């Protein structure tokens with residue numbers, strides 16, 4: 001093996017093949033996908049919320065890709081039907097995630113539409129779910145002596161707020177909750193490709 | 203036709219093409235073993251002379267006595283070739299030192315962030331009042347500092363140090379290399395600030411904003427130029443296998459990063475496949491070839507015996523290049539991506555057993571009957587540990603890619619355990635070993651406290667074992683709980699907490715080993731420590747290096 005030309009050419013060919021298979025082909029395959037009729041583009045508030053989601057790394061604990069019934073009980077847990085490529089056409093950057101330290105959030109807007117719950121849960125998850133290891137996000141809120149006009153005061157279960165003060169949601173928290181509420185992918189879709197169903201449906 | 207059959211056919215076809223490329227490249231001397239090519243790492247007459255710069259002269263002599271084998275003809279190494287090597291080392295000393303020093307800085311910051319993230323997973327109300335301290339950002343700081351700071355800088359140090367040694371020439375374009383190093387580290391520092399302040403591209407391993415990524419690519423380009431120029435002006439005929447791995451890796455990481463970062467092109471599901479095409483290739487085509495290439499040099503060099511089979515090492519190179527590049531889809535098993543892609547990646551994950559077995563067979567052949575030398579040489583111990591963990595992590599990975607296993611482990615801490623077995627047990631340990639070998643040659647000074655090297659080894663090895671075992675068990679149980687619809691989700695959360703606490707214990711041991719390591723580097727830099735013959739080494743480097751066989 002004494003030819004550096006071979007080395008360079010070989011290195012580029014192998015990488016080229018892989019790029020064709022894993023980058024270019026998927027690009028061609030999903031380039032022309034039409035968004036489902038019931039999937040709305042994000043509003044600007046939702047997009048701002050989405051960037052809060054991205055900037056604070058919710059993805060490192062929450063996936064957004066419910067799996068098929070014969071691959072896990074995602075649907076039974078209320079996480080929704082298996083997602084398809086068309087569900088993601090508006091997503092930049094994608095937030096599929098690779099961890100489920102917390103539940104899948106692709107349909108959290110269906111499962112938990114309450115703004116109060118979401119805000120309170122962000123302020124202190126353990127106020128709602130004892131034993132949760134989700135971090136609290138007090139920096140998305142402001143603690144004040146009393147509310148002013150236009151303030152969104154959050155209602156916490158007794159014992160979890162600072163005594164004698166009010167907790168007000170900052171705009172980031174409100175946008176984030178709007179994004180969470182918009183995570184609804186419960187409209188019907190045709191499966192992207194025929195799935196071979198193994199075993200009886202649960 | 204059934205899509206599964208189609209995709210299997212496609213995978214098969216691609217593999218066959220790869221095999222042809224491989225055979226074409228080897229058509230000359232394929233079946234003839236090539237001991238000369240395996241011996242280019244030695245100067246003439248140097249076979250049988252053990253070489254561990256991290257050892258004191260007395261310890262080196264003891265190791266030499268233990269390494270004697272029948273048939274060794276003791277005579278001095280060719281002075282001309284040794285002088286050539288000293289010139290090679292001189293030409294790289296400054297840039298390599300810069301990369302090592304910066305690598306040490308990022309290692310400390312990165313593992314501190316890692317330990318913080320780990321503690322936060324079982325202390326969720328600790329450090330929550332500042333946005334930059336939240337788990338999502340700490341974890342990303344950990345990964346960015348470790349991947350682009352520690353591993354990348356240390357890898358560049360090794361690549362640049364070995365290149366002129368193996369090509370028997372001097373490094374060209376040192377100033378370009380220095381500039382490249384500055385650009386890369388500026389990019390790492392700015393990326394950390396960006397991420398801490400919430401500016402991120404939001405994809406795993408690619409969080410660094412692309413605007414900052416431009417500096418990283420420019421820095422890599424500044425280094426690739428001199429590397430290729432040096433390669434073209436080499437003084438040896440035969441390229442040692444380490445050169446194959448290292449030069450290819452340097453090209454690969456640059457192209458990977460450019461394609462993955464192209465702004466405005468990727469979106470939705472396709473972005474996810476690109477993300478993981480990059481995600482596994484940064485491991486498989488950057489860290490792994492650097493680590494494997496380093497083992498192929500340092501391990502035979504320390505024990506002074508050529509690797510068992512040069513051809514096997516080249517087979518390993520081509521199969522790795524071909525199969526590893528296509529495994530990215532195994533990070534999206536069960537996800538909303540085309541089924542053929544996942545199948546392709548699973549097939550190639552299994553095929554990865556070939557290069558791993560090639561490496562394992564070759565190394566056990568080389569080390570057969572010589573394992574006891576690890577008792578003397580701590581550097582060898584790091585290399586052995588790293589090589590073993592490479593084999594174990596890869597075999598684990600091949601099976602983890604199978605649908606039946608991935609179904610349980612995919613979204614759990616099991617993956618994190620595997621990740622550290624590979625990126626820590628293998629890559630980081632090899633980097634430590636290589637730095638222990640290189641730094642005395644670069645600074646022309648001995649390690650002041652050799653005992654600390656052993657201490658660091660045992661802390662790091664103990665730490666990673668605790669880390670790996672606890673998260674493997676915890677992750678598996680977490681996965682099983684999640685798959686059982688009759689158990690509430692929260693059960694999968696609470697049952698992992700004790701395992702997460704053990705991980706913090708393991709991580710604390712690892713971090714303390716890093717403190718010792720960096721402290722030792724500092725002590726060496728400040729010329730601290732007991733005054734020994736080492737000082738003489740500095741005063742008259744030439745004479746002593748010659749007598750010690752370099």
Ligand code: HEM
Nearest residue numbers: 098485532533551554595596599600602603612621624625
């Ligand atoms: C034959 C070789 C290997 C195969 C087939 C393999 C396979 C896998 C699989 C199946 C996963 C889990 C993906 C998931 O479920 O999300 C994974 C994750 C990972 N592997 Fe490997 N692995 C191999 C070797 C290595 C080596 C040598 C390293 C270290 C350099 C490594 C580092 C990682 C990392 C860091 C992750 C975590 C990725 C993430 O989710 O962030 N692997 N690997």
Ligand code: HEM
Nearest residue numbers: 313316317319320341348617618621625626630709712713
């Ligand atoms: C210095 C060498 C190290 C390397 C190369 C390394 C590498 C990695 C990698 C590849 C990941 C991503 C795993 C995944 O997504 O599956 C990761 C995550 C992580 N690492 Fe490390 N790591 C190192 C040291 C440490 C140390 C000393 C600790 C301390 C406990 C630590 C704690 C963590 C934590 C907590 C995560 C996040 C896991 C999660 O998301 O659940 N790491 N590291």
